[in-house]
Amino acid sequence: MSVKHGGSALLCCILMVLSFGVAAGAAVSEDIATALDCRHAVVDRVRAIQTLARSDDERALETLATILSDGSEDGRIRATAARGLAFKREPRAEIITLLEDIYQEPSADDNLLYTVLFSLGRMQATEAFALLAGAVSNGRSMIRFKAAQALGMLGSDDAISLLITRLDGETDKMVRAEIVQALGETRNSKAEAALVRALRNDSEPLVRMNAALMLGGYESLSAAAVSALDRAEYDESPAIRRIVKGIER
Amino acid sequence: MRKITMMAVSLIIFLCAGQSFALERGAILYHTSEDGKMYGETDILELPCSITDALILREIKSGHAALYIGNERIIHAVGTGVEEADSESFITQGELDRGFEYVGAKVPVDYDTWTEAEKDQLILIARQQVGADYDLQFRHQKGPYDDGFTCVGLVEYVYERVGYDITPGGYYPGTGTGKIYDQDYDCIDAGFQSGTNTFAEEVEFSRIEHPLASGLNIGMIHDDARYIFFPYTQYLQDTTVAVETDVAVSGGSRSEDDSWCFIATAASGSAMHPHVSVFRDFRDWYFRTSVPAAAARHPWPALSPGTGFSRP
Numbered sequence: 001m002s003v004k005h006g007g008s009a010l011l012c013c014i015l016m017v018l019s020f021g022v023a024a025g026a027a028v029s030e031d032i033a034t035a036l037d038c039r040h041a042v043v044d045r046v047r048a049i050q051t052l053a054r055s056d057d058e059r060a061l062e063t064l065a066t067i068l069s070d071g072s073e074d075g076r077i078r079a080t081a082a083r084g085l086a087f088k089r090e091p092r093a094e095i096i097t098l099l100e101d102i103y104q105e106p107s108a109d110d111n112l113l114y115t116v117l118f119s120l121g122r123m124q125a126t127e128a129f130a131l132l133a134g135a136v137s138n139g140r141s142m143i144r145f146k147a148a149q150a151l152g153m154l155g156s157d158d159a160i161s162l163l164i165t166r167l168d169g170e171t172d173k174m175v176r177a178e179i180v181q182a183l184g185e186t187r188n189s190k191a192e193a194a195l196v197r198a199l200r201n202d203s204e205p206l207v208r209m210n211a212a213l214m215l216g217g218y219e220s221l222s223a224a225a226v227s228a229l230d231r232a233e234y235d236e237s238p239a240i241r242r243i244v245k246g247i248e249r
Numbered sequence: 250m251r252k253i254t255m256m257a258v259s260l261i262i263f264l265c266a267g268q269s270f271a272l273e274r275g276a277i278l279y280h281t282s283e284d285g286k287m288y289g290e291t292d293i294l295e296l297p298c299s300i301t302d303a304l305i306l307r308e309i310k311s312g313h314a315a316l317y318i319g320n321e322r323i324i325h326a327v328g329t330g331v332e333e334a335d336s337e338s339f340i341t342q343g344e345l346d347r348g349f350e351y352v353g354a355k356v357p358v359d360y361d362t363w364t365e366a367e368k369d370q371l372i373l374i375a376r377q378q379v380g381a382d383y384d385l386q387f388r389h390q391k392g393p394y395d396d397g398f399t400c401v402g403l404v405e406y407v408y409e410r411v412g413y414d415i416t417p418g419g420y421y422p423g424t425g426t427g428k429i430y431d432q433d434y435d436c437i438d439a440g441f442q443s444g445t446n447t448f449a450e451e452v453e454f455s456r457i458e459h460p461l462a463s464g465l466n467i468g469m470i471h472d473d474a475r476y477i478f479f480p481y482t483q484y485l486q487d488t489t490v491a492v493e494t495d496v497a498v499s500g501g502s503r504s505e506d507d508s509w510c511f512i513a514t515a516a517s518g519s520a521m522h523p524h525v526s527v528f529r530d531f532r533d534w535y536f537r538t539s540v541p542a543a544a545a546r547h548p549w550p551a552l553s554p555g556t557g558f559s560r561p
Contacts, residue, residue, distance in 0.1 A: 046328050047385055076329035083330065083382055087395055111332040111379070118380030122394065142333070145376055177373050205366035206373070239364045 028057040035063055035081075038073070046080050053084030061088060065098055075109035078102070082112070086119035096125045103131055114146045121150030129154065133162055141172040148175060152182020160186055164194045173204040180207055184214020192218060196228045205237035212240055216247040225249075272354060272496050274319035275363075275371040277404050277415075279352035279484050280312060280340050280498075287312035287352065289448035289455070289481035294430035296446060296459050299438045314401045314480040315339055316375050317354065321496050324375040326398040331381045338501030345499055354498075355489035357413055367411065374410045378403060387468050387477050401480040405453070416483045419452030420471045426451045434460055450485055453478045 034040050034048035049067065052060035067073055067081040082102065085095045099116050102108055108116075117135060120128045132154070135147035148166065151159040163179050170176045180198050183191035192215065199211035212232055215225050232244045281287040288294065288311045296309055315325035321336045340349050357363070384390050384397030391402040391409075398406065408415050421427045428448040435441055444458030454469060454476035462468055468475030 043328050046383070050382070050385060076332070079332075079380070080329055080382075083380070083395075111330075111334075114333070115330065115380040142376070142379075146380065149377060174369065174373060174376070177369070178377070181373075181377075205364065206369040209366050209370065210373075237364060237366060239367050 025057070028052070028055055028059060031055070032059055032063045035067060038077075042074070042077065045077055049077070049080045049084050053087045061085075061091075064088070065094075068098055068102060071105065071107065075112045078108075079112045079115040082115050082119050086123050089123060092123070092125075093127070096120065096123065096127050099125070100128055100131050103135070110142070113143060117143070117146035117150045121146075121153035124154055125150075126154050126156050126159075129156070129158060132159070136162065136166050141175055144170070144172065144175045145178050148179045148182050152179075152185055155186045155188075160188050160191055164190065167194055167198065173206050176202065176204065176207045177210045180210040180214060184210070184217060187218060189222070192222060192225055196222075196225050199228045199232055205235075205240060208232070208235060209237065209240050209243060212243045212247065216243070221249055272317060272492065272494055273356060273360065273368065274317060275360070275368050276317040276354040276356050276492060276494075277483070277489065278315045278317055278323065278336075278339055278354050278494070278498055279480055280344075281348075281350045281352060282310040282312055283344075284310075284348040285350045286310040287481050288479050289428065289450075289485075292428060292430065294428060294446040294448050295432055296434075296444075296457060298434045298436040312352070312480045313339075314404050314483065316371070316404050316407060317496070318372045318375060324379060324403075326381075326383055326400045326403040328383050328385070330383050331378045331398055331403060333376075333379055335501055337497040337499060340499035341502060342500050349499075351494070351498055352484065353491050354494045355484065356492050357408075357415075358488060358490050360490075370411050371407055375403075375407045378407070386466055388466070388470075390469060390478050399478065401478055401483050405478070405483060413488075415488050416453045416478075416486050417451060419449075420454045420456065420474075420476050421447050421449030421452050422456045422472070422474060423447045427455070432458075448479065449482050453482065455479055455482065 031048040031051050034044050035052060037045075040048075049064065052063055064081045064084045068078050068085060070078070082099060085098065088095065099120055103113060103116050117132070120132065129151075132147050132151050136144050136151060138144050138147065144166075148163060151163050160183065163183050167176060167179045167183070170179060176198075180195060183194055195211045195215050199208050199215065202208050202211070212229065215221060215229060218225070221229070226249045229244050229247060229249055232240055235241050235244070281290070288309055290312075313325070315323040317336060318324055318333070322333060323336045323339055324331065324333050325339070340351060360368075378392065378398065381392055381394055382397035384392070384399055384402065387399060389396035389402075390399045391406040392398045393406070405415055423429050423445060427450045430446050430448075431443060432446055433441070433443045439460040442460040444460065445456075446458060447456045449455040454471070455478070456474050456476050457468060458474075459467075462475050468477050470476075
């Protein structure tokens, strides 16, 4: 009798698991259909793409890749798919290649390009170093800005070296400030030396201010950094003077 | 002759300088939703009833907020993520036709004392967020990164990062300063239930009670209740003052369908946004990445011109 009851319970459990599986599969199918169909409202497609990005279903990856690769698709829907793929992270090589391909598209819209660069950074895609190295020298300042941000997220030695080189040649203060932030967040000693130079020599208060802030994040500072911070207490910018006074050294 | 030369030089300089605008980078722009409505602006705090309306919470009539970054460009969080756009697309022509109204622009009360570098820093931080997700379920609202932003959450976050707290943190459950409204949800989807909605006037988060909110997993959860940060709450704060808008903020042609600030939708993946305090996120991030411990108590003393605004 007990064996019978046990068998029924087991059968019941199996049926429940199966039915949950079927229901989940149906939900994924529905999300895929919604994500791919441009007749659906953008909000529904975004919701579907975000859900697919967090799904373990194998079909989700293919769907996001299809949307991202479709040049006729709305740029912002593609950007959502790019973020979704970066969130999934695996299979890494394929996702990075897809993102790199989008960056090379001549007609990709600006916000999609920014999202691609940002996503490569979020993935710490050291494999995309060559692309990011090109982007950080792009003619458009916002592309350089997002590339610098992504290189900082990579945090690799070659990324740090490149950012240090770019800091000297960059003409846009906003991009230089982002390079300084990107370098500072690595907490790397080579980066520290570059921050010291920026704090001492950069003509723009915005850049010096970020150099001071980033140096303030280091657990221990070199003698050169301490000296630069001491000197910055007399910086012409009151904002920098206030920041430096708050930094322990 | 010398006078004529001087006049000619002045004229050339004037012409070369082109058009210059008084609206400063860092100004916050606000507009209403359809028919000039903006949640909290009137006494009636109605939320959509049916699941169709609720799934597209444009019906919430939340309004929208964006950060002006200069040169007739804005950065704002819309349903497809944080993006940079022309300021004229802040309110599209189609939205104008549907009764969306520009509310105005505001800057911090002491913005004239901010240095140029401090104002630039706002833009720098806003640019860093471009490409981040939109928080479809309002579970975090102030990002960063994968947690996503809402429109007003993005603006608040950027200002907080430079140490200026526009809207004091906190939750308004219905006791304190704000508005309360009992709503009957008279539709099948909502089971003809009722709820009490609030609008916070002095702190960030307003409590909402909607029969579908739990099922759709919408809102930041605090003390077993669900909360949303509305643009009009931020607009009301006396930490900012209104300034003249002399740039185009409407009439653009951005796609109509994705111009909403407040949308929400059901999540099939219920664990996509575990509940974590947004303040903890912010503090953790800041301690980890930016500042020495001594400065961390006041994240950015130099960029807190109004430290008195950091009300508890």
